[in-house]
Amino acid sequence: MHVKYTSIWSCGAEINSTAEYDPITGELDVEISNSMPDDSSILKREYITLPDEEEIEVCTDCHAFTMGVVVGDNADFSYGQTSVCRNPDCDSNS
Numbered sequence: 470m471h472v473k474y475t476s477i478w479s480c481g482a483e484i485n486s487t488a489e490y491d492p493i494t495g496e497l498d499v500e501i502s503n504s505m506p507d508d509s510s511i512l513k514r515e516y517i518t519l520p521d522e523e524e525i526e527v528c529t530d531c532h533a534f535t536m537g538v539v540v541g542d543n544a545d546f547s548y549g550q551t552s553v554c555r556n557p558d559c560d561s562n563s
């Protein structure tokens with residue numbers, strides 16, 4: 470699936486690119502954009518926009534998979550929705 474990819478940086482830059490997205494596995498293949506923010510800028514958020522305008526968060530650790538929403542017990546013992554990376558090998562899941 471062809472989707473729009475957007476990254477938001479701490480300097481205020483918003484960089485748009487395109488990506489190939491597999492909604493079954495959550496895997497993302499982002500086309501590298503020519504424009505990059507300042508070296509000191511920190512990535513704040515990245516997400517894709519589906520053809521029906523739905524926005525899905527992208528993992529800021531591996532940048533290669535979207536986040537899935539899981540309902541259950543959180544690490545702080547509260548109960549509710551948490552976002553987890555759909556990449557089983559991602560550092561954010563360990």
Ligand SMILES: [Zn+2]
Nearest residue numbers: 528531554559
């Ligand atoms: Zn990840």
